Amino acid sequence: MILAPHEIEAESFRLIDEEFRRRQWTFAEEVLPLVKRVVHATGDVDLARELVFHPQAVPAGLEALCAGADLVTDVQMVAVGISRRLAEPLGVEVSCHLNDPEVVARARETGLTRAYHAMEKALSLPGEKVVVIGNAPTALLAVLDHLDRGGRPPALVIGVPVGFVGAAEYKERLAARDVPHITLRGTRGGTPVAVALTNALLKLARERCDCHDT
Secondary structure: OOOOHHHHHHHHHHHHHHHHHHHOOOOOOOOHHHHHHHHHHHOOHHHHHOEEEOOOHHHHHHHHHHOOOEEEEOOHHHHHHOOHHHHHHHOOOEEOOOOOHHHHHHHHHHOOOHHHHHHHHHHHOOOOEEEEEOOOHHHHHHHHHHHHOOOOOOOEEEEOOOOOOOHHHHHHHHHOOOOOEEEEOOOOOOHHHHHHHHHHHHHHHHHHOHHHOO
16 A cells, blocks of 8 residues: 555556556647646546647746746635645745625625626736636636736636536637637536646746746
């Protein structure tokens, strides 16, 4: 029985690689670490084939994180899951505006979700952003509406909300955009997927960004 944490992780990734070979699945080298992290976090190998990566998703995300872009999440659960150990040395701050009094008041006025208005507020603030959405489809709708209005696109949108109302539709709309994005087709998604993608990207940024090597 394998009990040491690093051995468990190494064996998990060996088994994932073995399963990919058995199914004759191949992935571009730059996205493979992210795909494997999602499979590892969820225990669902089939998700690997449902992930969608814009051609510039990983390069744009790495460039933004190396430059200290903010990570903006839809819910606190996603924010808590993002590794500060990986983010802080890059100068990356993690924020979620869901409980902002202004957002709460605005949601009461309009009848729309706090997640919608929280993302709307985040996108109105200055500075480069990587958006991470794992739970609230309406947060992704806010991003799409922002883009429809001609707003400045985030450096990267990780849009993988889970749900039966709006989630699949909004993710398909995101997949059709020529904006750097990572999404997951269908109703599946959630915090584990969003956090796995973000932390994998942060890990790559720490490894590859010469500007932060000291």
